[in-house]
Amino acid sequence: MNFADAITRFPLALEHERVGHIRDLFADMAQPVVDLLTATAGCSPYLAGLIEKEADWLRQGALDRPDVVAVETEGFETLDAAQLGVALRGAKRRVALYAALADLGGVWPLEHVTKALSDLADRAVDLALRVHVAQEERRGKLPKTSADAGGIFALAMGKGGAGELNYSSDIDLIVFYDDSAYDPEDQHEARAALIRATRKMAATLSDATSHGYVFRTDLRLRPDAAVTPVCISASAALSYYEADGRTWERAAFIKARAAAGNIAAGERFLHELRPFVWRKHLDFAAIQDAHDMRLRIRDHKGLGGRLEVPGHNMKLGRGGIREIEFFTQTRQLIAGGRDPELRNRDTVGGLKALATKGWVPEPVADELIDHYRQHRDIEHRIQMVNDAQTHSLPKDRAGLAVVAAMMGCDDVQAWSDALKTRLERVHELTESFFAPGEEAERPEMSVEAQEIIDRWPGYPALRSARAQEIFKRVEPELLNRMARTGHPDDALQRFDGFLSGLPAGVQLFSLFEANPQLIELIVDICGTAPGLANYLSRHSSVLDAVLGGSFFSAWPGRAGLQDDLASVLNSASTSPNGGYEKALDAARRWAHEWHFRIGVHHLRGLIDADEAGGQYADLADACVAALFPVTAQEFAHRHGPCPGRGAVVLGMGSLGARILHASSDLDLIVIYDADGVDASEGPKPLASRPYYARLTQALITAVSALTAEGRLYEVDMRLRPSGRQGPVATSVQSFQNYQLSEAWTWEHLALTRARVTAAVGSGAAELAQRVEALRLDVLKQRGSDARVMPDLASMRARIFAAKSPGGPWETKIGPGRLQDIDLFAQSCALRAGESARGTLAQLRAGRRAGLLDDQGYGVLTKAFRLLWRLHASGRLLTEGPLSAEGIGRGGQEFLLRETSCIQVGDLRAALDDSTQAAAQLIGARLPAD
Numbered sequence: 001m002n003f004a005d006a007i008t009r010f011p012l013a014l015e016h017e018r019v020g021h022i023r024d025l026f027a028d029m030a031q032p033v034v035d036l037l038t039a040t041a042g043c044s045p046y047l048a049g050l051i052e053k054e055a056d057w058l059r060q061g062a063l064d065r066p067d068v069v070a071v072e073t074e075g076f077e078t079l080d081a082a083q084l085g086v087a088l089r090g091a092k093r094r095v096a097l098y099a100a101l102a103d104l105g106g107v108w109p110l111e112h113v114t115k116a117l118s119d120l121a122d123r124a125v126d127l128a129l130r131v132h133v134a135q136e137e138r139r140g141k142l143p144k145t146s147a148d149a150g151g152i153f154a155l156a157m158g159k160g161g162a163g164e165l166n167y168s169s170d171i172d173l174i175v176f177y178d179d180s181a182y183d184p185e186d187q188h189e190a191r192a193a194l195i196r197a198t199r200k201m202a203a204t205l206s207d208a209t210s211h212g213y214v215f216r217t218d219l220r221l222r223p224d225a226a227v228t229p230v231c232i233s234a235s236a237a238l239s240y241y242e243a244d245g246r247t248w249e250r251a252a253f254i255k256a257r258a259a260a261g262n263i264a265a266g267e268r269f270l271h272e273l274r275p276f277v278w279r280k281h282l283d284f285a286a287i288q289d290a291h292d293m294r295l296r297i298r299d300h301k302g303l304g305g306r307l308e309v310p311g312h313n314m315k316l317g318r319g320g321i322r323e324i325e326f327f328t329q330t331r332q333l334i335a336g337g338r339d340p341e342l343r344n345r346d347t348v349g350g351l352k353a354l355a356t357k358g359w360v361p362e363p364v365a366d367e368l369i370d371h372y373r374q375h376r377d378i379e380h381r382i383q384m385v386n387d388a389q390t391h392s393l394p395k396d397r398a399g400l401a402v403v404a405a406m407m408g409c410d411d412v413q414a415w416s417d418a419l420k421t422r423l424e425r426v427h428e429l430t431e432s433f434f435a436p437g438e439e440a441e442r443p444e445m446s447v448e449a450q451e452i453i454d455r456w457p458g459y460p461a462l463r464s465a466r467a468q469e470i471f472k473r474v475e476p477e478l479l480n481r482m483a484r485t486g487h488p489d490d491a492l493q494r495f496d497g498f499l500s501g502l503p504a505g506v507q508l509f510s511l512f513e514a515n516p517q518l519i520e521l522i523v524d525i526c527g528t529a530p531g532l533a534n535y536l537s538r539h540s541s542v543l544d545a546v547l548g549g550s551f552f553s554a555w556p557g558r559a560g561l562q563d564d565l566a567s568v569l570n571s572a573s574t575s576p577n578g579g580y581e582k583a584l585d586a587a588r589r590w591a592h593e594w595h596f597r598i599g600v601h602h603l604r605g606l607i608d609a610d611e612a613g614g615q616y617a618d619l620a621d622a623c624v625a626a627l628f629p630v631t632a633q634e635f636a637h638r639h640g641p642c643p644g645r646g647a648v649v650l651g652m653g654s655l656g657a658r659i660l661h662a663s664s665d666l667d668l669i670v671i672y673d674a675d676g677v678d679a680s681e682g683p684k685p686l687a688s689r690p691y692y693a694r695l696t697q698a699l700i701t702a703v704s705a706l707t708a709e710g711r712l713y714e715v716d717m718r719l720r721p722s723g724r725q726g727p728v729a730t731s732v733q734s735f736q737n738y739q740l741s742e743a744w745t746w747e748h749l750a751l752t753r754a755r756v757t758a759a760v761g762s763g764a765a766e767l768a769q770r771v772e773a774l775r776l777d778v779l780k781q782r783g784s785d786a787r788v789m790p791d792l793a794s795m796r797a798r799i800f801a802a803k804s805p806g807g808p809w810e811t812k813i814g815p816g817r818l819q820d821i822d823l824f825a826q827s828c829a830l831r832a833g834e835s836a837r838g839t840l841a842q843l844r845a846g847r848r849a850g851l852l853d854d855q856g857y858g859v860l861t862k863a864f865r866l867l868w869r870l871h872a873s874g875r876l877l878t879e880g881p882l883s884a885e886g887i888g889r890g891g892q893e894f895l896l897r898e899t900s901c902i903q904v905g906d907l908r909a910a911l912d913d914s915t916q917a918a919a920q921l922i923g924a925r926l927p928a929d
Contacts (some may be wrong), residue, residue: 001033001522002063002064003033003063003064003066003102003105004030004031004063005032006105006106006107006108007032007033007036007105007107008105008106008107009043009104009105009106009408010035010036010039010104010105010408011043011104011405011406011407011408012039012042012043012405012408012409012410013038013039013041013047013405014042014043014047014402014405015041015042015043015459016042017041017698018038018041018042018045018048019038019039019041020388021041021507022037022038022042022048022052023037023231024040024486024684025051025055026038028059029058029059031064032207036104037058037099037101038106039050039104040100040101040104041405043384043385043402044384044385044406045281045385045386045401046082046384046385046386047097047100050093050096050097050100051097053093054093054094054097057094058097061098062094062210063098063503064102067098068094068095068098068407068916069091069095069116069120069123069736069920070115070457071616072090072091072094072095073087073091073120073123073124073127075090075399076091076123076127077127078671079131079837081131081135081200081378082277083133084127084128084131084204084859085207085209085211085214085696086163086209087210088124088127088128088204088205088214089212089213089214090211091120091124091213091597092120092124092212092214095116095117095120096167096387098116098119099113099116099117100167100353100384100613103377103380104115104381104384104406109110109346110121110373110376110377111164111675112161113167113380114164114165114166115163115374116154116161116164116218117165117167117169118160118162118164119161119163119166121156121171121215121259122160122259122260124158124205124214125154125156125171125201125205125259125260125261125274126154126259126260126261128200128201128204128205129149129152129154129175129197129201129260129261130138130149130196130261131195131204132147132196132198132200132201132204133152133193133194133197133261134152135151135197135200136149136194136197137327139376139579141189141190141192141193142190142193142194142197142234143182143183143186143189143190143193144618145182145190146181146822147178147181147183147262147265148261148262148263148264148265149194149261149262150177150181150190150194150197150262151178151179151180151181151182151190151194151198151262151265151348151693152175152176152177152178152194152198152231152261153176153177153258153261153262153265153266153269154173154175154177154201154258154259154260154261155173155174155175155176155256155257155258155259155266155269155270156171156172156173156176156255156256156257156259156260157172157173157174157219157221157252157253157255157256158172158252158255159172159255160172160173160257160258160259161255161256161257161259161345162255162345162346162347163257163345163346163364164347164376164812165345166376166379166380167379167380167383168383168384168386168387168388168389168390168727169215169422170215170217170218170389171205171216171218172218172220172221173213173217173218173219173221173259174220174221174237174256175198175217175222175230175231175261176231176232176233176234176237176266176269177190177191177194177231177232177233177234178233178234178262178265178268178269179191179233179234179235179236179404180234180235181265181290185232187233190254191229191231191233191871194231195227195229195230195231195747196285197231197495198219198231199230199627200519201217202217202219202230202310205217205228213425213812213928216389219250220885221249221799222237223236223237223240223244223472224239224240224244224778229634234265235270236268237269237751238269239652240647240809241276242276243340245276246624247333250277250333250843251326251330251333253270253273253276253277254329254332254343254345254346254350254756255346256270256345257270257345258270260690262312263721272577274575275577276545276574277336278333278337278340278343279333279337279339280338290720301435306425307319307423307427308420309393309400309416309419309420309421309423310393310394310396310397310400310416311391311392311393311394311395311627312394312423313391313392314375314378314379314382314390314391314392314393315379315391315929316391317392317423318423318425318427319376319422319423319425319426319427319576320391320426320432321372321375321376321391323426323427323430323431323432324347324351324371324372324375325347325515326367326427326430327368327430328350328351328368328428329759330348331350331354331360332350332354333342333549334359335354335357335359338440339355339357339857340832341353341356341687342354342359342410344436345637347372348369348372351365351369351372352365352369354925356433359471362405364429366430367425367429371422371425372428373456374422375422375426377407377769378393378407378419378678379391380533381403381406381407382394382403384406385402385403386408397412398410400415400416402675404416415718423921426498435483441600443479443480446478446489446491448800449489449492451498451651452492452493453479453492455496455500456471456496459499459500459502460501460502460504460505460889461499461503461504461505461508463507464504464506466506466508467504467505467571470505470506470510471505473507474509474519475510475521475693477512477821478495478512478522478523479492481519481523482495482519482523482577485671486584487929490889490890491523491526491890494532494533494881495522495523495526495866496527497526497534497537498522498525498526498533498534498536498537499537500537501534501538502537503538504818512782514793522536523598524602524603524604524824525603530605531602531662531663531875531876531877531879532596532599532662532876532877534876534879535595535599535662536596537595538710544569545776554557554617555618557618558618558621558625560624560778561594561618561619561621561622562621562625562626564590564592565587565590565626566620566626567586568586568587568590569583569586569626569627569630571586571839572585572586572587572800575629580634581707582703583630584627584707585707585708585709586708587623587626587627587702587712588707588709588710588711588712589709591619591712592709592710593621595619597663598612598615598616598619598662599612599876600664600875601615602872602876603812603876604779605893605897608869608898609866609868609869609872609873609898610865610869612661612662612872612876613658613659613660613661613868613872614658614659615657616656616660616661616662616664617658617659617660618658619650620651620655620660620666620713620757621757621758622654622704623648623713624651624666624699624714624757624758625704625757627699627702627712627758628649628699628704628758628759628760629760630702631695631698631702632695632760632761634739635694635695637682637683638683638684639679639680639682639683639685639686639691639694639764640680640681640683640685640760641680641761642672642680642754642760643674643675643677643678643679643680643688643691644672644673644674644675644676644677644688644690644697644759644761644763645673645674645675645690645697645761645762645763645764645767646672646673646759646760646761646762646763646764646767647670647671647672647673647695647729647759647760647761647767648671648672648756648758648759648764648767648768648771649668649670649699649756649757649758649759649769650669650670650671650736650755650756650757651666651667651668651671651753651754651757652668652669652719652750652753652754653667653716653719653750653753653754654667654753655668655750655755655757656753656754656837657666657753657755657837657838657839658755658837658838659838659839661869661872661875661876662872662875663712663808663875663879664713664844664875665714665715666713666714666715666716667714667716667717667718667839668700668715668716668717668757668851669717669718669719669720669730670696670699670720670728671729671730671731671735671767671771671772672688672692672729672730672731672732672733672761672767673731673732673733673763674688674689674692674731675763679691689727689729692729692731693727693728693729694921695729696717696728696729697728699727701719703715719747719750719899721734721738721739721742721743721747723737723927724740731771732767732771732774735771735774736774736778739751739774739778739782740778740781740782743778743782744787744791744803745782745787745788745791745792746776746791746795747797748782748783748788748830749792749823749826749830750826751775751778751779751828751830752779752826752829752830752836752837752842753826754775754837755808755837756771756772756897772832775835776833776835778831779829779830779833779834779835782830783830783832784833784893785832788827788830788831789827789927790927792823792824792827792926795819795823795915796823796922796926798811799819800814800815800886807818807881807883808908809870809874809881809882809883809884809908809911810881810882811867811868811870811871811873811874811911812867814915814919815915815919815922815923816863816914816915816916816917816918816919816920816922817867817915817918818864818867818868818871820918820919820922821839821864821867821922824842824860824922824925825840825842825844825846825860825864826847827846828842828843828846828849828851828852829841829845831846831849831851832845832846832848832849834848834849834852836865839864840861840864840865843857843860843864844857852924852925856921856925859917859918859921860918860921860922863913863914863917863918866899866911866914866917867911867914868909868912868914869898869899870882870895870898870907871900873894873895873898873899874895877889877891877894884904884907884908885886892904893906
């Protein structure tokens with residue numbers, strides 16, 4: 001379709017003298033084009049002048065060449081600096097005229113108009129940089145380098161970076177150079193030459209000559225602009241942002257784009273800067289920073305006060321373009337660190353992505369996009385009148401009439417009224433996000449409650465003025481939510497414990513302020529599960545996951561978790577500032593979020609204790625299975641790959657049985673098969689036995705070491721052959737010999753729960769199959785041993801003698817409790833030679849083998865289910881011994897729900913009855929001393 005056929009609208013001509021002249025000048029062209037040219041000239045003196053100046057160009061069919069930037073700058077690479085300045089000014093006139101006509105005539109949408117202007121800016125900056133760098137090279141002032149463009153690159157910032165330049169926009173640039181392109185002794189000379197080239201580039205574009213100007217160029221967004229030169233090294237810039245970068249600079253870099261010069265170096269720089277711009281945690285503290293920035297801009301520009309259309313600044317004024325941009329960018333800063341799909345440079349794309357991911361309601365995003373486009377159209381028409389770099393509407397009615405006419409409207413009042421409604425609506429939609437509302441009133445507090453609250457200002461989380469300011473706004477809502485619980489005093493005491501354990505508060509309190517639904521969750525946790533609250537105080541960043549969109553999605557299973565963690569580890573390992581230690585930190589952050597998710601789902605009744613046990617096991621499996629290859633790869637850098645077939649990790653105990661709770665540690669055994677290979681092949685080769693021993697130690701460290709992000713799990717290796725005295729890694733041959741000739745009955749009982757959870761090495765899959773076959777062979781051979789039950793009776797007696805139950809609510813230690821039932825179930829699997837690992841499955845195996853009748857099976861399964869639900873729920877509620885009084889009413893209600901009891905007394909009676917019945921049944925089936 002040619003330009004004339006694509007025209008869909010026309011401005012309204014106001015200056016009829018210009019109209020007649022232009023109509024005569026282009027009388028031989030297509031009528032729609034003539035109408036558009038005359039109407040445009042009748043509104044804008046500036047465009048009328050361009051139309052006359054470029055009349056021959058227009059008559060030669062220029063409007064039917066939409067790739068106007070490429071066409072009008074073709075061959076500019078061969079020009080010298082003086083010629084380039086003139087040529088670029090001519091190209092700017094033509095691109096500006098084409099864009100204006102395409103915009104006013106509805107031929108191009110807003111995004112096409114702004115992209116053409118942005119493309120011209122990129123092309124002009126690139127040409128000007130290169131011509132002046134080349135000039136420095138010819139003068140012998142720039143040291144030799146193989147780097148493209150001497151290593152210099154320009155980052156387009158703001159609207160230029162987003163491809164959104166407005167009609168008379170200046171361009172915001174930051175210019176750096178890749179200092180790695182020069183030898184150390186050449187750095188000073190290179191820096192001086194590239195500073196000169198940058199200054200000359202800016203002059204080539206900005207200076208107003210008899211031919212006009214290309215783009216006003218602003219270089220003040222660079223680091224510490226008051227004291228730094230116009231071009232600095234990339235390494236110096238990265239050091240600045242890492243140490244001193246501020247929130248407004250983070251927001252600015254959302255739109256940053258390598259636009260000119262050495263594009264590859266610019267893209268590397270932006271990649272290395274990502275950790276500064278995109279924080280790993282949800283960053284709700286950015287809201288207050290952005291709000292303060294908005295207020296400072298308004299105050300500085302005198303743009304506060306009552307909203308009136310005459311003289312209103314469409315960019316910075318109330319309800320203007322900047323409010324939509326800040327709204328979008330701040331939301332991107334909050335969540336973009338966790339979700340790369342939110343990192344769009346352009347405003348419309350950013351709003352659409354935020355709506356897709358649930359960070360902004362879709363109707364709100366759609367409405368803001370519509371307002372944004374309308375605002376930008378008006379901004380362009382303000383600037384088209386006289387090519388003025390202004391964003392303010394005319395103050396007089398005649399001036400407003402011109403802008404309205406360019407929008408195709410002849411009723412100034414109606415146009416002004418509609419615009420005012422739009423501005424007020426934008427302000428309404430965005431201000432509620434930034435500006436805190438009225439503080440709620442605090443509920444009446446008892447003397448005891450007030451004494452607790454009076455302690456809070458002394459806690460670490462509330463020591464900074466900023467934390468106090470934000471907390472002051474959320475405190476009333478917290479207290480009101482606690483007052484509405486059935487046990488407010490308990491809730492307040494638990495929250496006090498949570499608050500006292502927080503190392504810092506700004507981020508978390510900002511999170512609460514922006515997401516009031518989290519206040520309800522924290523009150524629920526503190527009022528019900530102090531154990532989970534303590535976990536949260538140590539890992540408060542896990543609340544990010546609640547807002548991440550998938551917190552209440554279906555459980556992904558072990559495979560999904562393992563794939564997700566593998567991706568996280570790979571990203572952390574390969575990032576510019578990453579590596580093995582960063583990967584371990586990333587694994588901890590990831591695991592803590594999933595761990596917290598399981599606890600919240602359990603607490604909220606979305607899953608029960610049985611499901612929670614399986615999910616905790618899936619999580620532990622995924623952690624070990626994903627970390628073992630990463631650890632082995634890191635170890636191989638020094639000592640070479642695994643000699644022989646490789647190694648497998650056996651999950652023992654509760655992990656092997658796939659029934660963990662909130663504070664479970666991991667029982668592990670590592671078995672390897674050197675397959676006759678004596679030593680590894682690497683920079684520092686090791687004999688096979690010490691190789692696998694040290695690899696095992698590295699794995700234990702990877703899982704259990706306390707880093708800045710905490711630890712994953714405590715690891716217990718005592719179930720390995722010979723216990724603490726044995727090597728931490730055992731060859732498969734030694735393991736087989738030990739199990740068949742040396743192992744005690746308790747070790748065979750433990751083997752009933754063994755399960756391969758991770759593997760590394762070229763033959764690890766075959767090794768895993770061999771270990772499982774060996775496990776079953778041992779059970780079948782040793783299960784018929786007459787010593788199994790006498791040994792079990794002896795073990796049971798020693799256990800009871802060594803450790804008595806930890807109170808009336810003890811679920812694990814003691815006759816008829818979990819450990820007792822577990823051991824008896826393991827004896828069933830051993831004697832039956834069955835592969836079953838879980839307690840209930842092992843009891844079923846015993847019943848099938850005739851080792852347990854239906855009545856006995858019923859007694860033990862009933863006791864186990866009650867004890868496990870009580871145990872797993874209790875470990876979520878408290879990190880110490882379970883006490884019905886100590887957990888408060890919220891915790892009691894949770895336990896009653898989990899165990900299907902009506903009152904605490906009923907639960908206590910069920911616990912006593914079940915344990916007594918189980919103890920009696922097990923005792924009756926064991927030989928007497």
